[in-house]
Amino acid sequence: MTSPASSSEVKYLIESSEGNTFDVSGAALRQSNTFNAMFLNIGADGPIPFTDYNEATLKKVFEYCEHSVNEENYSGPKHQDDLSKWDLNFFNEMDQKMFIDVINASNFLDIERLTSYCCERIARMLRGKNTQEMIKVITLPTAEELEAKQKVEEKKAAAAKKVAEKAAETAEKTETLEELPVQQLVQTTRNKLTRKYLSFSNE
């Protein structure tokens, strides 16, 4: 299952974050520079753990690798217009979350071709947009949102300051009580109780 042989027949077991395992061909895996650096020469005894990524993401990434096994060696980013129909379908059928997961996994696995295509796709999404549209696309907080956030933070800081002041005040009081000699404390309490008793008797 997992030997250092370079034959494309060799299958490797990959383990996802869910703990599930699935087969990937050696030829597909060799497109990952991370895999090459870690396992190619020494092999792996069991499933290779890529447990930061879920099964769907890893399968999608290796689906791309399997497809591009027979393509010529990668020579720099290809323009989006030059992508094949299969490549376009591959990207189009992904939702936003999956796309981000695929970029992250592809970056970790260091699959240069896939990472470059993903980056090119993002650059293309930004092309022709004005600043406000870009802020929406890259989900940066707007000036109003930043202002609201700052106000909330100021309120939180003020509340925290109040709590700290109150705590300091209480600590000061406790310290004064602790500093009183025991006899004096007993006398003070006795006086207080006598005063209370007298006020009750008067009533």
Next chain:
Amino acid sequence: MSALPILELPILVLMKILRIIDVETVIPISLCSRKMYHLVKTFRDKSDTLRLKIDGIDLRVQLATPDGNYHEVEVVAGTSETAEWVKIDGHLVPIDRSRKHHGWNTYWDDKVKGMQSIMEYLSDLLSK
């Protein structure tokens, strides 16, 4: 695919994206936030030399690429109702895409001050 939080992507991926974007995209994306400005300034593709042509008569700055394309940022007096507001060199100014030429129009009360601010902004953003 509508929203894409690129600032949450790994820095290597973000660097690749910023290296790919063209001059036309560099200006509006740098205006998104201070953080984005510094990221664009640091990671944009600096292999091609951009030439900054300053036209003091028509009050515009031209960004010329080695392949002969150019993008203009023009300084216009007054304001525009349809333009979006961005911060350039500390000034909040309206900006919109020019219909006359390939580039942007910026609207200023003081055109001379506007020209100076645009020059400073672009020369700092595009310096190597």
